[in-house]
Amino acid sequence: MSAQTLTLPSPAKLNLMLHILGRREDGYHELQTLFQFLDYGDELTFAVRDDGVIRLHTEFEGVPHDSNLIVKAAKKLQEQSDCNLGIDIWIEKILPMGGGIGGGSSNAATTLLGLNHLWKLGWDHDRLAALGLTLGADVPVFVRGHAAFAEGVGEKLSPEYPEELWYVVLVPQVSVSTAEIFSDPLLTRNTPPIKVRPVPKGNSRNDCLPVVARRYPEVRNALNLLGKFTEAKLTGTGSCVFGGFPSKAEADKVSALLTETLTGFVAKGSNVSMLHRTLQNLL
Ligand SMILES: C[C@@](CO)(OP(=O)(O)O)[C@H](O)COP(=O)(O)OP(=O)(O)OC[C@H]1O[C@@H](n2ccc(N)nc2=O)[C@H](O)[C@@H]1O
Ligand SMILES: Nc1ncnc2c1ncn2[C@@H]1O[C@H](COP(=O)(O)OP(=O)(O)O)[C@@H](O)[C@H]1O
Known part of the structure; x- marks a missing residue:
């Protein structure tokens, strides 16, 4: 090229x-x-x-x-x-x-x-x-x-520098509007700020989850199914749901079971973006 x-x-x-x-x-x-x-x-x-x-x-x-x-x-x-x-x-x-x-x-x-x-x-x-x-x-x-x-x-x-786990990501077939979630009257808007770094364990909540799960049965379903294997979480305002595993083999096993009925993929978490790794190699 x-x-x-x-x-x-x-x-x-x-x-x-x-x-x-x-x-x-x-x-x-x-x-x-x-x-x-x-x-x-x-x-x-x-x-x-x-x-x-x-x-x-x-x-x-x-x-x-x-x-x-x-x-x-x-x-x-x-x-x-x-x-x-x-x-x-x-x-x-x-x-x-x-x-x-x-x-x-x-x-x-x-x-x-x-x-x-x-x-x-x-x-x-x-x-x-x-x-x-x-x-x-x-x-x-x-x-x-x-x-x-x-x-x-x-x-x-x-x-x-969070742990670089292997993730199962489920993709419920709905598009969630970020604006709609942020304007929901039931959204929790008063979580006290975290003042220490790194983020202490036990702070992995997503405040958008209850509102998104209430509005979207597809997201609720994905959370329930993945939640049988590990802590199932929402990314951003959804719709994707994810759970972390220590190895690719474990993530693949869970993904194979869940993707019989749901859409999803397995990917490794990374603290340096693959875009930057590629650019670094160009220089
Ligand atoms: C909340 C996050 C977390 O990553 O969600 P995802 O979009 O990834 O799900 C993002 O910060 C989203 O950022 P972004 O996707 O750029 O949001 P925007 O298009 O700018 O915002 C859409 C609408 O959501 C509301 N909004 C968005 C971000 C924010 N911090 N407060 C808000 O109230 C506003 O009403 C805004 O008009
Ligand atoms: N290059 C693009 N890729 C994806 N979405 C885009 C793009 N350009 C504009 N959009 C619009 O931005 C919206 C949010 O896109 P996306 O970043 O994929 O979602 P999210 O912010 O939920 O992760 C899409 O629904 C689409 O209307």
Whole structure:
């Protein structure tokens, strides 16, 4: 492949815990959450064009070209860096959309890092993460590429080193609206802040879980079935449900039983994103 072309991974994330501390005046919620990446995700291919045009060639059902976070990220970076180059982009999409595993945010971050490299912009991670935050609260952690404890709306990040377990991730066939969950009157919004690091054991709750489980029987069902084997948790605002295992063999065994009736996959947790591992090898 020429130096003008690049294929990069776009991993999923899990929220290993998620606490809601309160609601800000602008309606957004103050969170504390622990992000870890999965060695599992989409793959984006980029080819530089010299006419300035930005074109995503893969169609997404229900997402118009210009609303796609990949295109939005590329356009913002091109504008803010005054770059005259353009880009052709293709994606192999395997991550479910609206599943709480951050596919859209990850795609945006992979685009920012990929184009920074191909367009030779020389932006550092601080600057790319700040631009990423304007696209979504979860974009900065994907730009930085290290497992992290996040505060604020997810933008204040400190690196963390949670155990890298093997996860069974179940994908209930429903798309959960983040806005709908955050506006539910029954949502717990007053969890006291954790003040010590690393996050003490026993703080693995996701405050969104009761509201999501109440509204979505498919999520409830996945939690019940996985819960027969290990602690079953919700990532983000769902819909995906996950549980950790010490080995691939154990995760595979449980997954084989559950995926007879449900959709799901097995993936290893990783504290350094596979995107960053790939970029490191390029340098
Ligand atoms: C809660 C998390 C945890 O990772 O959930 P997932 O989306 O991954 O499930 C994320 O921070 C989500 O971030 P993101 O997906 O960027 O959310 P946005 O699209 O910006 O927000 C959708 C809507 O949810 C509400 N919202 C979102 C984040 C937040 N901290 N407080 C909120 O109240 C707002 O009403 C907002 O309009
Ligand atoms: N490249 C993209 N990949 C996935 N979703 C995208 C993308 N661009 C825009 N979207 C929109 O963002 C929504 C949330 O996407 P996603 O990040 O997959 O979910 P979540 O935030 O729940 O993890 C999707 O339902 C879709 O409408």
